[in-house]
Amino acid sequence: MKRLSLLPFLLLCACTEPIVMDPLEEMPVVVSCVLSRDGGWYEEHPEEVRDYTPPAQYLDLYYAQRPSESVRRVISDAAVQVTGPGGPYDFVWNGSRYESAFLPKFDREYKLMIKTADGKELSSSMVFPPDVRLRRYRLIEHASMNNFGNTFAGYYYLQRHYDVSTMGCQWENFRKECFMWIRALENGVPVDKICTTHRGVDNFNVRRDVWSDCAVIDRYAEQFNTFMEMEKAIYVDPELWTRFSNAWLSSPLHDKFLRIYHQAEYDSGLDKPWDNYVANDFGDNQPAEPRDLFVLGADFNPSAKTHSYVDVDTGEKVEYEVPWYQGDCYEVRFMSEAYDKYLKAMVDAHAIHGYELSPVYSTKTVYSNIEGGLGCFGGEWITTINISTGY
């Protein structure tokens, strides 16, 4: 078919009218369920926590919409059950969606079974993410000229989460395959630029700029000398610092998030012993093997943080600066493999490919792990790492 626009004279005669192209197929059922738990002290032994309330788990169930339909047809009379450790768990309709309450166990398989009133059966299964979390080993701060640190990079490594039932804390480096989606949040809002040296990072959302383009990096050498941490780095291992600066400063920035596939035998390529360095969190000495380390960094608001309020008495606008260490953190989500695939497919489908008709040209449906339907049954564990240099 030739394009209409190729014969302008005929435009006078041509007409364009909306057409609703409803295929005749029956609409499939869509399932959306992500079992979730977030970071906290009660993970493994909730019974030790007084008045523990297991987190709510939600499931949405509805028919896909035809092009001519504008209202979603929700299914409210289905039998929904998840089986797994401590289960089975029945989901109950709460007026808008299905709800249950339980704490998913790490590294365990969960199965979803749905049976609708009209006899449709859907099923799925997934393995909840493993019990690892990201720990910061060393924080490197890149300060602005006015001494308000806005841009941070730090060495991080994966570690098994600690067992609160043990006196004190036992740190254990733990190598497991996992899928991580990482965002840098400033007061809950994702920052635009985030970066990593992890070799498993997905570069599909790489920006045009690099770490050294961040506004506060331009005179890093002078700034860094003002901080003891970097003096130590330079003193102890000038070669490490050279390798760090050359590689890190030219690292590409990603837009708003990182998707990382971490293999169990991850090797960062670093080989210097770092026994002299300690993790600042909790004041414990915990060495980490260099091969486990990777750098994670984000640009938390390149300009000086200023906020303002209106003084109720004078009616004047007052500006103040928020201490930089408040409200900045990394949100790290460990995901089941199916949810990772599904989310990647979603992001791909809605990224801008450069020409307006890409969603039209593509005739592929996004990934789904629902047998007999569409959507996703997945799991995620949400953790956060606060940005702090300890003062």
Added chain:
Amino acid sequence: MLFLPAFQAVSQELPRTDTLPPAIKEDVRSGQKTLSERILKISDISVMATPTGEADFVKFVQTLPGVASGSDGSSSYYVRGGNMGGNVQTLDGVPIYGTSHLVGLTSAYPPEVVSVAEFQVGGFSSEEGNLSSSHIKLRSKDGSFDTFSAKGDVSNFLLGGYVSTPLIENRLSLNAAVRVSPAGLEYKAIKGLMDPEAVSIKDADAAIYDLYAKLKYRVDANRSLSLTAFHSLDKYNFLMDSGSEDKMTWNNAILIAQYDAPWRKKGGTLGVTASFNHYGNSQGMIKQMDKTSNDLLIRSLLDETMLHACVNTMAGRKWKAQYGLKVRAARFNPGSARVLKSTGLFPKTSSPLVKNVHWNVTGTLHGQLERGSTERSMLRLAGRLNYNNASGFAPEASVLLRIRFFKYLGLEATGDYLSQFYHTLEGIPLGWSLDMIVPPSKRFRPEQTRQAYAGLYSDAGNHHFSAGAYYKEMSNLVYFSDATKLFDSAIAGWEENIEVGTGTSRGLEFLYEKTSGLATWRFAYTWSKTDRLFPNLNKGEIFPAKYDREHIFNASASARVLSRERLNVSIATLFTYQSGHWETVTAGSWWDDNFITGLVEQKFYTSLNNYRMPPYIRWDISALMEFTGRKHPQALNIGVYNVLNRHNPFALSYDPDNDQWKQISLLPIMPSVKYSISF
């Protein structure tokens, strides 16, 4: 009434010593030659109503049994379930690859330069291969060796001039034609009248023309040498209000040298043809998307040199024989490109256009034996042995058997085993319609077709009936599997996104026509079912072919209503009903809310070609007034295309702002006028 057809096997000419005075010439009668072959002449098509007012052989072909039309008004046609790329149009044995003007509304060559056209759909003769569906054989007219004549005409979108003249009386003649479209000027003239809100074009330019010339030199009474040149161009450039720019161009440049001479003493003829054939097309789009300038391009270039020697002679008393050798050397350079200039967040890698030259050589030995005649019984056996440097040997065979049982009843059967070397890619993104012609390779073998047809026919005076059935299998069909990757692929990547599959088609064909007298009419009906199967597409399940039109009905009639010494008036009408074609559309959608994209609508697809468009219905009427008996005869053809003003789909367009599909109907009720004057 006696039926005395004067059909002549135009593919097998025997030399004749011209003892007749120059004023008396043999002629070929148009009409159905066999159930699989039809002769067409300009008188058959000159009275038809067409969108442009120009006579067009393809528009006539689209009304025959077994033929499905493409989009409204276009020159695309699909024969017995094959692809458009399976059809070949040749001019004196040389393929024309870019066959249309004006976005498919008319053919690229002026029909006035054609003396006779033959349309074959089965039982193919041996001299032409590299096809899998049909062959429109165009034979050009020679210029007059003794009389000067010229003609000029003007229609909706074309201005034409023709001249036929002796350059050296009885020795050297010239037949030439030129057509130019003033579409670009027409646009500029009416631009000020158009509502800027209704039309999104900021500026536009177009260049459309074709040039033709044939020199014929009579060496002696039996030998001749001819030199033909043909060039056509379509070029369009549009600047849209949105800032994007669309451009499209395609062109042909063909040179043909032919030598005809007698062959030995048995009354045979030898024809030697050397030709050079250039075809190029490109379609580009510059779009601004999210701070990124995307310069997208699809291009296809083909340069083909051919040498063909063909002998037609008698083999014994009753058998006619044809044999020959043809060598084609073709240079392909297809590709796509995407060049990005971005200030946005996603620095996609540009994929610029680079040379992607493939050389392809095909040698063909062909032969044919034929006995009998179409009005009695006939047998034709044809074969080709091909060798292609990329894909190796590929034999072909065709058979046509025609038996008249009784005076008014006969049986015809054909069988074909065909190989087509050049692939035309399907599946190119919606809105990108230029064909990308690519060569065969060890991975993309020549398309192969196996088809069989059997039918009964009856001739009762001027009335002809036929009813038949066909079955066709196709293999090594190619399909561009992921349209979104067309521009992201590296230049060589077009091969990485091609799927290979098969197709089947079966159908019933009915034809009734009255072919002579003051009034003629024709009714043609086809029922068919055409599928495709690609193991890696559509979950490996069968899906309908895009132009699988289940029911096709065409009814046409023409009549001479006035015949005077100085004025003849003929009227004609055509009604067509065709089942809608298939499109791939979103089956549905759902809403997903996640921490990365937020709330988004996600579409899903169930199968390829899952939606049948509304039926295609059209009624045309026309009148031809011939002012004869004057010093300068004139003709006026007035027609109305699509009298019912039905909004048949020409194209689909997606409006991303409103998330809505729109059907574009290019040809509502459309008057056409063509005036010509002869000198």
